Amino acid sequence: MVSQRRRTPRVWARPTRALMDEPFQLEVACLPPHCPVTLRSTLYSEGNDLWEAFSHYVSDETGRVNVSKDESLGGLYIGREPMGLLWSLRLAVGGRQNIRLRKKNIQTPLVVDISLFDGHNTDNFNTQTALAMTTMERWYMAPGVRRIEVRENGVVGTLFIPPGPGPFPALLDVWGLAGFMEHRAALLASRGYACLALAYINHPELQLGSGMGISYFQESWKLLQSVPQVSADRLGLLGSCFGAAILILMASELPDISPRCLVAINSPSGFFKPGEGKYLEKMKKLLPEPKLDANGHLITKDAILAVGIDLERSLQAGGIQCPTLLIVGEDDQNVPSIESAQRLEAQMRAVGKGHLVTKLSYPEAGHLIEPPYHPVLRCSTFIYPDQPVTMLWGGVGKSHAAAQEDSWRRILEFLDKHL
Incomplete structure (x- = not known):
């Protein structure tokens, strides 16, 4: 009898480097079927303020989530929102509040981390271990500008x-x-x-x-x-x-x-x-x-x-x-x-x-x-x-x-x- 190993979940974004006004594709694979998960986005501003967003999804029968096609069931937004993990970013609880995200050094990117967590979570992310993670760069200046x-x-x-x-x-x-x-x-x-x-x-x-x-x-x-x-x-x-x-x-x-x-x-x-x-x-x-x-x-x-x-x-x-x-x-x-x-x-x-x-x-x-x-x-x-x-x-x-x-x-x- 051949033993079957549980595959390691994966999350990836395409493209990983893009202009700020360009959409991206975000997908998760290698989950169990119909598995509840939370996707969380984070970035640190130049003032070292933490911005975060999160949304809840359930994998399909093949163990996949496609953020461009699937609906968020909860978190900071609901419904099909391909770019929701960016526009719903907010200042993290416990840090400074009511501050605009203003990019002063325009020659460097905003670095956004996307993490995958088991279950539908709303807080205490720092006490949990992410199942998978990927990083994106969001630029305001194209090469050669x-x-x-x-x-x-x-x-x-x-x-x-x-x-x-x-x-x-x-x-x-x-x-x-x-x-x-x-x-x-x-x-x-x-x-x-x-x-x-x-x-x-x-x-x-x-x-x-x-x-x-x-x-x-x-x-x-x-x-x-x-x-x-x-x-x-x-x-x-x-x-x-x-x-x-x-x-x-x-x-x-x-x-x-x-x-x-x-x-x-x-x-x-x-x-x-x-x-x-x-x-x-x-x-x-x-x-x-x-x-x-x-x-x-x-x-x-x-x-x-x-x-x-x-x-x-x-x-x-x-x-x-x-x-x-x-x-x-x-x-x-x-x-x-x-x-x-x-x-x-x-x-x-x-x-x-x-x-x-x-x-x-x-x-x-x-x-x-x-x-x-x-x-x-x-x-x-x-x-x-x-x-x-x-x-x-x-x-x-x-x-x-x-x-x-x-x-x-x-x-x-x-x-x-x-x-």
Whole structure:
């Protein structure tokens, strides 16, 4: 009689090295049939904070689990979610909380470990022995992308240039009042666009810590046009939150700025007209005392709506001449992005330019619409303007994750068409 040995369970991911916006395949094999297991993902941020996610599966009759096809029965998400072990990552209990996952060294990957455990577990993973494990690298920079720090004519930022001689279409990438980030620009360069990630607020190398004025952005545009690897007549604008409002102002009111296209993510442009810096101070002075929810989280959307639209103060977008893509999270608790987008659409229609506007509106998506598979974060610490608060951004798990994935695909299609 031939004895049968129990096979050692295996877990593997394909590819093990990929860009952050690329999906992966995750499979488990060599389990007993109909065996309950837990898959757990972990990564350490550059601040050494542990992020984790876990989900429950049951192997099929052949002893296999395919995360791309099988449904999670529990854990941090349920249903068929091929990338759930990334977007559901959260800060581990016992460590710091309410912190955004921000990749500062963009030239190194996020290293994600995937571990397999017996049974359906929810905690105490450190006291258990994993049945199997695999490791993935998630990159924001593709091989050959060049990262160049920019310190010229007062402009501070980072330029990412795709592999090859160019000339490339290019983008000016501006975030909100939370400050300077490079990861989106690096991903865009990995997709073929030269991209200048621009610092303009709360940066140690800028003289005005509370925000640079509009002339600074004009200078940034000229600098990007002058880069030898950039096709100067194929430039676009892409921004989030207050950064998007600044870019809308540039496209609408500055005659020397002629973008080929504009992408605005959750902009408050219908309520604020960016001026010459001191953005946070002006906002705090303008708004009534913002309210806190039951958890002590700051909600600024309702305070902005309570002020109402003042035509002298709000941005007039009718001067925009280029195709414009508006990304709206309907659960945005930070700014009235729905109302702002509606106002911009109305202004464009009033001057016969309604055909230039495309709006993508996502139910249960919050303010922080990142590139895909980035952890969904409903609230985090924010400096407003000189004291830390816990800001409520909004967004509901799977819905917000789906919005990030779909909007990124649509942004890339929009840029491909117009740049």
